[in-house]
Amino acid sequence: MNIRFYNARILTMEGDLEIMEGELWVKGNRIVYVGDGSDTDKIYRDDPEGMIIWDREIDVKRNLLMPGFKDAHTHTAMTFLRSYADDLPLDEWLNTQVFPKEALLTPEDIYTLTKHGIMEYLSSGITAGFDMYMQTSMIAKAAIETGFRMVQVGSINNFGGTVEDCEEEYKYLNSLGELSSYVFGFHAEYTTSREIMEGIADLSKKYKVPVFTHSSETSKEVEGCKKRYGMTPTKLFDSMGMYDNGGGGYHCVWMSDEDLEIFRDKKLSVVTNPASNAKLASGIAPITKMMDMGINIAIGTDGAASNNALDMFREMYLVTALAKLREMDAAVVDGAEVLKMATVGGAKAMCLDDCDVLAPGKYADIVMIDMTQPNMQPENNIVKNIVYAGSKSNVKMTMVNGRVLYEDGKYDIGISPEELNGQANAIIQRMIRDSR
Amino acid sequence: MNIRFYNARILTMEGDLEIMEGELWVKGNRIVYVGDGSDTDKIYRDDPEGMIIWDREIDVKRNLLMPGFKDAHTHTAMTFLRSYADDLPLDEWLNTQVFPKEALLTPEDIYTLTKHGIMEYLSSGITAGFDMYMQTSMIAKAAIETGFRMVQVGSINNFGGTVEDCEEEYKYLNSLGELSSYVFGFHAEYTTSREIMEGIADLSKKYKVPVFTHSSETSKEVEGCKKRYGMTPTKLFDSMGMYDNGGGGYHCVWMSDEDLEIFRDKKLSVVTNPASNAKLASGIAPITKMMDMGINIAIGTDGAASNNALDMFREMYLVTALAKLREMDAAVVDGAEVLKMATVGGAKAMCLDDCDVLAPGKYADIVMIDMTQPNMQPENNIVKNIVYAGSKSNVKMTMVNGRVLYEDGKYDIGISPEELNGQANAIIQRMIRDSR
Numbered sequence: 082m083n084i085r086f087y088n089a090r091i092l093t094m095e096g097d098l099e100i101m102e103g104e105l106w107v108k109g110n111r112i113v114y115v116g117d118g119s120d121t122d123k124i125y126r127d128d129p130e131g132m133i134i135w136d137r138e139i140d141v142k143r144n145l146l147m148p149g150f151k152d153a154h155t156h157t158a159m160t161f162l163r164s165y166a167d168d169l170p171l172d173e174w175l176n177t178q179v180f181p182k183e184a185l186l187t188p189e190d191i192y193t194l195t196k197h198g199i200m201e202y203l204s205s206g207i208t209a210g211f212d213m214y215m216q217t218s219m220i221a222k223a224a225i226e227t228g229f230r231m232v233q234v235g236s237i238n239n240f241g242g243t244v245e246d247c248e249e250e251y252k253y254l255n256s257l258g259e260l261s262s263y264v265f266g267f268h269a270e271y272t273t274s275r276e277i278m279e280g281i282a283d284l285s286k287k288y289k290v291p292v293f294t295h296s297s298e299t300s301k302e303v304e305g306c307k308k309r310y311g312m313t314p315t316k317l318f319d320s321m322g323m324y325d326n327g328g329g330g331y332h333c334v335w336m337s338d339e340d341l342e343i344f345r346d347k348k349l350s351v352v353t354n355p356a357s358n359a360k361l362a363s364g365i366a367p368i369t370k371m372m373d374m375g376i377n378i379a380i381g382t383d384g385a386a387s388n389n390a391l392d393m394f395r396e397m398y399l400v401t402a403l404a405k406l407r408e409m410d411a412a413v414v415d416g417a418e419v420l421k422m423a424t425v426g427g428a429k430a431m432c433l434d435d436c437d438v439l440a441p442g443k444y445a446d447i448v449m450i451d452m453t454q455p456n457m458q459p460e461n462n463i464v465k466n467i468v469y470a471g472s473k474s475n476v477k478m479t480m481v482n483g484r485v486l487y488e489d490g491k492y493d494i495g496i497s498p499e500e501l502n503g504q505a506n507a508i509i510q511r512m513i514r515d516s517r
Numbered sequence: 518m519n520i521r522f523y524n525a526r527i528l529t530m531e532g533d534l535e536i537m538e539g540e541l542w543v544k545g546n547r548i549v550y551v552g553d554g555s556d557t558d559k560i561y562r563d564d565p566e567g568m569i570i571w572d573r574e575i576d577v578k579r580n581l582l583m584p585g586f587k588d589a590h591t592h593t594a595m596t597f598l599r600s601y602a603d604d605l606p607l608d609e610w611l612n613t614q615v616f617p618k619e620a621l622l623t624p625e626d627i628y629t630l631t632k633h634g635i636m637e638y639l640s641s642g643i644t645a646g647f648d649m650y651m652q653t654s655m656i657a658k659a660a661i662e663t664g665f666r667m668v669q670v671g672s673i674n675n676f677g678g679t680v681e682d683c684e685e686e687y688k689y690l691n692s693l694g695e696l697s698s699y700v701f702g703f704h705a706e707y708t709t710s711r712e713i714m715e716g717i718a719d720l721s722k723k724y725k726v727p728v729f730t731h732s733s734e735t736s737k738e739v740e741g742c743k744k745r746y747g748m749t750p751t752k753l754f755d756s757m758g759m760y761d762n763g764g765g766g767y768h769c770v771w772m773s774d775e776d777l778e779i780f781r782d783k784k785l786s787v788v789t790n791p792a793s794n795a796k797l798a799s800g801i802a803p804i805t806k807m808m809d810m811g812i813n814i815a816i817g818t819d820g821a822a823s824n825n826a827l828d829m830f831r832e833m834y835l836v837t838a839l840a841k842l843r844e845m846d847a848a849v850v851d852g853a854e855v856l857k858m859a860t861v862g863g864a865k866a867m868c869l870d871d872c873d874v875l876a877p878g879k880y881a882d883i884v885m886i887d888m889t890q891p892n893m894q895p896e897n898n899i900v901k902n903i904v905y906a907g908s909k910s911n912v913k914m915t916m917v918n919g920r921v922l923y924e925d926g927k928y929d930i931g932i933s934p935e936e937l938n939g940q941a942n943a944i945i946q947r948m949i950r951d952s953r
Contacts, residue, residue, distance in 0.1 A: 164901035
């Protein structure tokens with residue numbers, strides 16, 4: 082499909098976040114033009130195929146085009162546990178509610194629930210997920226069938242997976258085209274043996290691939306690691322050479338100065354999950370300090386069981402609002418920086434170098450923000466409006482890899498919301514029935 | 518208008534928050550029936566006018582009807598300063614940005630901007646606001662013309678208003694029908710002389726009307742009051758007899774145990790404003806303790822200049838998420854309690870006894886929640902889905918006083934979003950031009 086957006090305002094997320102007026106052209110799955118429309122003839126000159134035949138021309142009506150959000154830490158299929166067990170202490174929630182239900186998931190369930198979560202991503206303008214879950218081939222199938230971009234990360238731990246599996250996953254999931262990719266990872270230090278962690282570190286070195294894992298989410302986790310290994314999780318991973326090819330941590334709430342220095346020096350990414358960390362009472366990550374140190378920060382929703390929404394607008398607000406509370410200073414973590422985290426910061430963490438900004442040659446992962454809604458007005462500062470006043474309701478369109486998957490509340494993902502909702506409810510009902 | 522909702526799921530917010538299936542009938546501006554539809558004949562028997570002629574019958578398609586949200590502390594017209602000056606320390610924000618711009622507002626501006634804010638309320642399922650601002654007659658005019666329910670509170674302080682004005686406002690704003698009402702109030706202790714505060718206390722006693730004010734928003738405010746009067750704001754107000762007829766405080770972040778005991782004993786309401794308190798780095802209110810003491814809690818957005826959205830879904834999430842962080846306990850402030858605060862708690866604080874739940878005889882202030890959207894699925898717990906995963910995008914319809922004012926993204930308030938957006942932008946542009 083070749084799609085021309087015209088009469089648009091465009092926030093490319095390059096440079097100083099100025100908003101331009103003009104056109105954006107998509108040819109196949111790539112952006113071929115972004116500009117005021119006065120110099121489009123060069124596209125034709127440079128293109129061996131000549132004139133583009135438009136499949137669709139979209140009058141953007143001065144709404145805003147911007148890069149899609151990147152959900153840089155999630156467990157997509159966990160939508161089935163949304164609001165299943167809230168308001169419980171973390172341990173009880175995990176051990177009595179989450180783990181027993183997860184054990185009952187079939188591969189087919191994960192395929193269905195991943196599609197269900199993808200629907201929710203699209204409704205929030207999220208164009209790529211950094212997903213850690215089981216049954217990775219089913220997740221890739223769901224993503225590719227719906228047209229969604231999914232970067233997966235290994236979830237190996239003492240209760241599931243082998244290092245050999247991870248190597249196979251790495252080869253397979255990176256062979257499926259531009260909508261599927263994979264980096265190495267493991268669940269967390271407290272669930273994974275040293276042997277497995279060393280195996281993942283070796284794979285990382287062999288293939289020169291980054292490693293991500295849950296890290297320093299709770300103070301209890303850090304204290305446990307110190308008891309077991311005499312050092313923090315970050316220092317432990319680094320001592321194994323795990324971070325020699327980049328990567329980073331999910332959560333990173335309880336980071337020492339030394340941990341952050343490792344992140345800075347090894348150019349690692351922090352993926353912050355403010356809603357999940359608040360709802361599970363884990364704490365507030367030291368975002369201000371991370372920014373001051375120049376560490377790349379990305380934003381994730383975590384899974385629907387803990388959050389309970391896959392909503393990047395809520396996360397963006399929380400990143401800055403919680404930092405302001407943590408430091409008791411209204412001036413910290415400028416909203417504009419948060420919008421960068423949710424887009425280019427996420428793309429960087431997820432190795433999606435071609436999905437970060439709106440520019441020729443990049444993949445067409447694009448969101449249209451409805452500027453006519455009252456919460457986007459007046460237009461004193463459009464970037465701040467998005468971060469401080471924005472909502473899922475402002476997402477008018479979500480395009481992934483050149484395809485419009487969501488527009489004006491309707492999905493084009495090959496299956497209806499009614500079917501997916503019905504299937505998701507059937508899965509949890511079956512589990513409740515079977516566990517009686 | 519007589520409107521029949523059928524094929525509905527209904528959360529009346531009475532009792533234990535069970536969801537019933539059935540019908541809800543609206544005759545004029547009141548609810549006349551809520552039930553499974555098997556006993557509607559008694560309506561006709563009891564009604565001297567006999568059969569109801571339906572102006573409209575709405576198939577709710579098993580979506581959810583629930584009471585409208587009450588925004589129990591707001592400054593509606595401040596939408597013009599949305600994203601005008603973010604990420605600044607509180608003092609600088611107020612003194613160099615907010616106050617100078619507010620001084621330039623005309624009565625006509627406030628009329629226009631109030632309508633603009635009302636649009637935003639409706640899009641978030643808010644059916645009544647507890648508004649503190651200037652030009653109260655223009656605010657009432659905007660509310661009545663759009664069909665929105667506005668409870669106003671006096672904003673008198675050393676820089677504007679007289680006690681006599683407040684008495685006039687009280688009489689006038691309570692004479693305009695069920696969409697306009699007024700209770701006594703003043704801006705805050707730190708902006709208001711003892712003489713004025715005593716005047717308001719006298720009015721409250723004369724008319725037996727509650728008093729509300731900004732209270733204990735920052736620790737600096739409380740410390741200042743202690744220096745000036747030797748006691749906390751709450752104790753000061755109580756010592757003046759201000760709370761003898763009820764009322765309460767907006768914000769209430771920095772409350773001593775003694776303050777909370779006064780709130781409990783005098784049956785006062787706390788109106789919490791979590792987004793504003795976070796964004797301005799004021800702190801986290803002790804919601805858990807307030808709940809334990811049985812104090813009525815309502816939720817407000819505060820104005821768009823500080824929040825920056827008028828979005829009750831974001832507020833609800835923050836009430837519980839921030840409490841969990843404050844206590845470092847994921848089990849505190851159950852989501853179901855938060856939904857009560859946003860509806861019946863607000864109605865109680867705002868003296869809207871007929872707007873709290875869905876029941877015969879109550880005003881028809883109703884929201885329809887779109888249950889087909891992925892964030893409302895699966896239906897493990899619908900109440901928790903609303904609080905923990907809900908978004909403005911789930912608001913399919915907002916009815917105030919029996920009139921559908923918002924439905925499927927469209928407004929029926931006598932003026933278009935385009936016009937109001939244009940006018941709001943023109944106001945701030947004029948101010949910027951004039952202050953050059």
